[in-house]
Amino acid sequence: MSHVRTPEPRQRPAWTKSVRAALIATVAVSIVLLAFAWPTATSKTENLPVAIIGTQEQIATISEKIPDNMLELHPVANRQDIINGIKTREVYGGIVLGGEPEILTASAASPVASQMLTGIGTTMQRGIDQQVIENTTQALQKITSALSQGPSGLAALQGQQGSGQQAGTPPTVKTTDVVPLSEDDPRGSGLAIAGLPLTIGGMIGGVLISTLVTGVRKHLLAIALYGVLGGLMLTAILQGLFGFLIANFFANWAAVGLGIAATASVIVGLSSLLGRAGLAIGAVLTMFIGNPISALQSPKEFILAPFGEIGQWLVPGLSGTLLRDLSYFPEANIAGQIWALIGWVILGAVLTILGHHKNESALTGKDETKEEPVHHREHRPQCQAQHSATGQQPAVSQQGEQVHYGDAARQASATEAGATA
Numbered sequence: 001m002s003h004v005r006t007p008e009p010r011q012r013p014a015w016t017k018s019v020r021a022a023l024i025a026t027v028a029v030s031i032v033l034l035a036f037a038w039p040t041a042t043s044k045t046e047n048l049p050v051a052i053i054g055t056q057e058q059i060a061t062i063s064e065k066i067p068d069n070m071l072e073l074h075p076v077a078n079r080q081d082i083i084n085g086i087k088t089r090e091v092y093g094g095i096v097l098g099g100e101p102e103i104l105t106a107s108a109a110s111p112v113a114s115q116m117l118t119g120i121g122t123t124m125q126r127g128i129d130q131q132v133i134e135n136t137t138q139a140l141q142k143i144t145s146a147l148s149q150g151p152s153g154l155a156a157l158q159g160q161q162g163s164g165q166q167a168g169t170p171p172t173v174k175t176t177d178v179v180p181l182s183e184d185d186p187r188g189s190g191l192a193i194a195g196l197p198l199t200i201g202g203m204i205g206g207v208l209i210s211t212l213v214t215g216v217r218k219h220l221l222a223i224a225l226y227g228v229l230g231g232l233m234l235t236a237i238l239q240g241l242f243g244f245l246i247a248n249f250f251a252n253w254a255a256v257g258l259g260i261a262a263t264a265s266v267i268v269g270l271s272s273l274l275g276r277a278g279l280a281i282g283a284v285l286t287m288f289i290g291n292p293i294s295a296l297q298s299p300k301e302f303i304l305a306p307f308g309e310i311g312q313w314l315v316p317g318l319s320g321t322l323l324r325d326l327s328y329f330p331e332a333n334i335a336g337q338i339w340a341l342i343g344w345v346i347l348g349a350v351l352t353i354l355g356h357h358k359n360e361s362a363l364t365g366k367d368e369t370k371e372e373p374v375h376h377r378e379h380r381p382q383c384q385a386q387h388s389a390t391g392q393q394p395a396v397s398q399q400g401e402q403v404h405y406g407d408a409a410r411q412a413s414a415t416e417a418g419a420t421a
Contacts, residue, residue: 031288032288035287035288035289035292036288036291036292038292039292039293039303039304039307042303042304043298043302043303043304044302044304045067045070045116045302046069046070046301046302047069047071047072047301048070048071048072048092048113048116048299048301048302049072049074049090049091049092049301050071050072050073050074050091050092050093050094050095050117051073051074051075051076051081051082051085051086051091051093051094051095052073052074052075052076052094052095052096052097053075053076053077053078053079053082053094053095053096053097053098054075054095054096054097054098055097055098058097058098059073059075059097062095062097062124065123065127066120066123072301073095074091076094079094079096079102079104082094082096082104083104083178086104086106086109086178086179087178087179087329087331087332088329088331088332088333089109089325089329089332092105092106092109092110092113092114092117092299093105093106093113093114093117093178095117095120099171100171100174101121101124101128101171101172101173101174102173102174102175102176103117103118103120103121103124103173103174103175103176104117104176104178105117105118105175105176105177105178106177106178106179107177107179107180107181107188108179108180108181108188108324108327108328108329109179109324109328109329110188110298110299111181111187111188112297112298112299112302113299114177118175121173121175122173124173125172125173128170128171128172128173129170131170132170179328179329181328182243182244182246182327184242184243184244184246185242185243185244190238190242190243190244191244191245191296191320191323191324191327192296192297192320194238194244194245194320194323195291195294195296195316195319195320196291197234198234198256198259198260198263198316198319198320199263199286199287199290199291199315199316200287201230201234201260201263202259202260202261202262202263202264202267202286202315203263203264203267203282203283203286203287205223205226205230205260205263205264206263206264206265206266206267206268206271206279206282207267207271207279207283209222209223209226209264209268210267210268210271210272210278210279215356216272216352216353216356219268219272219352219356220349220352223261223264223265223268223345223348223349224261226260226261226264227257227258227260227261227264228257230256230257230260231253231254231256231257231258231259231260231261232253232257234256234260235249235252235253235256235257238252238256239252245323245326245327246327246328247326247327247330248326251326252323252326252327255319255322255323255326256319256323258319258338258341258342258345259315259318259319259322259341261345262315262318262319262341262342262344262345262348263282263286263315263344264348265344265345265347265348265349265352266282266285266286266315266344266347266348266351267279267282267283267286267348268348268351268352269347269348269349269350269351269352269354269355270282270348270351271355272351272352272354272355272356272359273351273352273354273355273358274355278355285314286314286315286316289314290311290314290315290316290317291316292311293307293308293310293311293314293317294311294312294314294316294317294320295308295311295312295317295320295321296316296317296320300312300317313340315341315344318337318340318341318344319341321337322334322337322338322341325337
């Protein structure tokens, strides 16, 4: 008897998989673009904290000339108060009104805010120049009118000039950069860009530690070592090679190491607790949420509220602000950033420990079924092997239980003996 093998039908290519992959990639790249472009598209130059010196009338006049809600003016007593507020990061700059007008800026705090305040100073100077032109025009009109009246008009004009105050030189608005940027980074772009490698570095460290290292103690040791070694290398590049950081090297080393360790710790903890989903959540939290609203390139007040303030408590914002304060604002209070970063490290360690215990419980006990006795497990395969060798099937008792042939024979003999008796 010949056996003819029927050919299997040819499978068509799964075009739906290609379409699905393309749609998923399109959605992913759209989300990435929205995450990075949204803070810039929705940012507004509003509520910038600025100190000001002047009378109530002068402050009211300048408030009318600038756009609504552009500045958040804080009146102070003297120029030194403005300088102190700038150095402690309470304000971005100051405006001095009166006979000696001045604009005080801090390009190290934010080049964008510094340029905006410089523009206000230019507007003030134009107003002063316009006022001088108007006064000069009025004086010329008076002279022309006096000349037309003859000697009596000239005498009246001389009397007015004698009784009036002598006009002085019109004031010039001075601009002072209280905290300038370093010569190696005159535009501040290097310090702003430094936040991105710190974010990516923390993510890479977290992913590699999660995939290459097992065990909670080894995870924590790897995070600590990565913070020390990775922080040392990144600081050497940012400060030693490019000169973007200008503070004490060891202080910057500690700040950079703490920043990348915080990111890596959170990613490792989420991965230990949730698996691959944890890696995805950690990447989204760090790269697509924390980095765009970190306010490394513009003041946090310009980002749509309350996201600008929230970004200052995520790891990218904390790391960037800490490095900026260390380099340019030694009088600013940095305890909040340090403790917040330590808190992120501790949170990641706690998640790592919880994930480790969760995995242990899943492997050792709570969800496992009870094992049968060892002698049953050993006896049953032997009997099944004998049955398969002889071609016999196990017998079934009246209660529905399987009975092996040896046991069935002994039970039959015992039954016959009982019947004979």
